[in-house]
Amino acid sequence: MTGFARLLRAEWTKFRTVRGWVLGLSAAAAATVLLGVLSATGTHTSCGGPSDVCPAVPKGPGGEAVDDKFFFVHRELAGNGEITARVTALTGRIRVPDADPGVRRVVPGVVPWAKAGIMVKDGTRQGSAYAALMVTGKHGVRMQHDFTHDTAGSPGGASRDAPRWLRLVRSGDTLTGHESADGRRWTRVGTARLDGLPATVRVGLFVTSPGDLRVTRGDLGGTVAAVRFTEATGVFDRVGVRAATPGGAVSGAAGTWRHDDVGATLEPDGAAHHPGGATESGGGFTVTGTGDIAPRLDGRTVEDTLTGVPTGLIVVIVVAAGFVTAEYRRGLIRTTLAAGPRRGRALAAKAAVIAGAAFAAGLGAGAVVPIGTRILRSNGNHVLPVTMFTEVRVVVGAAALLAVGAVLALALGSLFRRGAMAVTAAIALTVLPHVVATASVLPADAADWVLRLTPAAGFAVLQSVPEYPQVIGHYTPQGGYYPLEPWAGFAVFCGYAALALGLAAVLLRRRDA
The missing domain is CATH 2.60.120 (Jelly Rolls)
Known part of the structure; x- marks a missing residue:
């Protein structure tokens, strides 16, 4: 077994033996599913008339509405x-x-x-x-x-x-x-x-x-x-x-x-x-x-079932930050670094473990997409159809969003060495800009720039219906559209996480444990 593999095994053992961390990620998945189901259950559409049945939305040759x-x-x-x-x-x-x-x-x-x-x-x-x-x-x-x-x-x-x-x-x-x-x-x-x-x-x-x-x-x-x-x-x-x-x-x-x-x-x-x-x-x-x-742009989308993702991300941030700051608080970081003298590799092992665990929790939470869309349709809502590839991309994208958020929080925890500071900074960088940009608070142009330049750009990976140049629509964050393509926005998020993790690795080598 290589040195890095031993570090991975050791970090995984730490994670799974602390019940609070495991329950925390389970709570993140549960919150994502519960909030998504509640949102879908409370969303109804009525077309009026004696039968109160909305007409079917036509589909094009490619299966799109x-x-x-x-x-x-x-x-x-x-x-x-x-x-x-x-x-x-x-x-x-x-x-x-x-x-x-x-x-x-x-x-x-x-x-x-x-x-x-x-x-x-x-x-x-x-x-x-x-x-x-x-x-x-x-x-x-x-x-x-x-x-x-x-x-x-x-x-x-x-x-x-x-x-x-x-x-x-x-x-x-x-x-x-x-x-x-x-x-x-x-x-x-x-x-x-x-x-x-x-x-x-x-x-x-x-x-x-x-x-x-x-x-x-x-x-x-x-x-x-x-x-x-x-x-x-x-x-x-x-x-x-x-x-x-x-x-x-x-x-x-x-x-x-x-x-x-x-x-x-x-x-x-x-x-x-x-x-x-x-x-x-x-x-x-x-x-x-x-x-x-x-x-057609008028209708509910599959990502409407993922309204609980920001809440789930907050819970993941708390767990990920605690995964490293708990060792500083209890003085166990010296033992960790003694087992892996190459401090950058030790931090990378921690990042890999927390990212993998968060990704698994996110995939579990992805079950809300088929459940939620079924509830939306049963309530009379038109859910804009997408290809199976797009639906899988949205589910995997949500899991990846939680994983990268976990890495960012871990890096900030290593930088600040205090859980409260790391959690506050991570939420301020990711969740808060998303909430401000997608709520009716900022002008549309300002909201676009927020979702281009901050880690909140990563939420673009959840968008399932693209902007069509030949269709005039309300293409704003408030309307569910992001200024960057799904994977481009996610790349911005990954860039911030990589930068924070790299900076944390440099300072970890230079500072006393």
Whole structure:
């Protein structure tokens, strides 16, 4: 057995023979589970109506929750082919607060991600595979497919004086989008591969308009987000659908244009709430729609079941700091250093043992994720679906968060040699910044910087739903979004722990025991 292995065994023996330390980590796991279950149990959603059952959230081809609501003027296309259309206008309306009670106020305006364009879609079922080429309110021409994929084309909008020609070409499972200013010189925007696309699809014109997000400062600090209803209208002409012949040429495709308000919310009498519509005149179409075709951000997330992690981390910090400061308090540190004269290795062995024990406790606490999500769903909540890999990453990330927090607390305990000081410093560096940043206390920009620059950045590893550039959302810590990617934020936390442990090792070599 190597020298370091003997140190590990000795430190593990110390840890497991002190009942308070073992019970402490068990309490951390129990607190994480209990608080998560209590939070899930107290979270209810009611959609009203006689049955009080919320409609199912559509899922995209990748299994993610999606919004799939738009007005669709479409026809059938069998096999390969293409659709071409010219967009000559994109206008809209935005609902604003009423000046007088009972007086509805609507003002002209187009939200940045309003969309008018052409689409190839696997039927009209919500969540089915699609590729679309579009003109947007403020983001120019875009090609999007299967909700999460977005490719930029040229900037600018569409008008009668500066129309946009759009073309989608299907060849098997591959869709290619092209744009043109004059209908003669075409530029490729992007390509999408839709695996499993059926031989017969629906092709046509669509318009949609997501809500107008307004964020204001709250009375007690932080931000308040409100979404206003919007609708958009697109004007199309020069519309043509052509099917490929067996010889590879294209010919005009016959068929009847159908109108569908995909994903429309229905009133109790069956009528559509805020319906879209379309009119045809002289071969052109004027289409009005509302909603969005994008990943859905509205709903509970799997990390909502981990509300007890900060409390569990506090308990882990207390145990980890005591794992080293108890030896200073009782004078046993001399015995430890005598058994391992290379003091840095002795400290590393302590760090490895407490990190491993905290990680195991965190994995045990991870059982709250499947339990909590089941409770949330039983209470009528929409839990945004994630892949199995993402859910495992969140659970393992929570355990790793506790492990690194334990190492940081141990290092601070070695530096200060007093438990109270080490615990206070560790909580002030990790838990307190997280609470301040995620509560409605700081402005959003300040909260972002807190979660970039402090060890609390590590909590980003718990985020399951990413920020999507093509979706306007309340992407703030108060809304559950972190400024750094999950593993990037965790790396910041690890950097602080490594720095503290390195400094503790240096001082341990230089100071008397």
